[in-house]
Amino acid sequence: MPNTTKRGVSDVGFDADPNSGAIVTVNGASAQIGGTSLSAPLFTGAWARIESSHGNALGFAAPLIYAAYGRSHTPFHDVTSGSNGSYVGKAGWDYPTGFGSFDIQLLNGAL
Numbered sequence: 001m002p003n004t005t006k007r008g009v010s011d012v013g014f015d016a017d018p019n020s021g022a023i024v025t026v027n028g029a030s031a032q033i034g035g036t037s038l039s040a041p042l043f044t045g046a047w048a049r050i051e052s053s054h055g056n057a058l059g060f061a062a063p064l065i066y067a068a069y070g071r072s073h074t075p076f077h078d079v080t081s082g083s084n085g086s087y088v089g090k091a092g093w094d095y096p097t098g099f100g101s102f103d104i105q106l107l108n109g110a111l
Helices: 036-053 061-068 103-111
Strands: 022-026 029-033
Touching: 036 103, 061 103
Parallel strands: none
Antiparallel strands: 022 029
């Protein structure tokens, strides 16, 4: 992560490519979606499950995610390729994917 006292963006990565996103039903028809329309609800749902398992006492996710990074049994899957159009994914923390995607069960256990 860049040498800074502030958090970076992104914290974590989700599939935001509309070409590889999810097939959903919209008004009775199948549609493939991606981008923030897919990744934001996926993260929100995952964090809601983690919050619920901790009695809704965790609060703001970012400091907890940063504290979980680098543990011996990391809950993160590093994304090492691809780009967001401006920055390229690489090993470790990067601008397009942050720490990468996470395993909900492992992150929950790390918290």
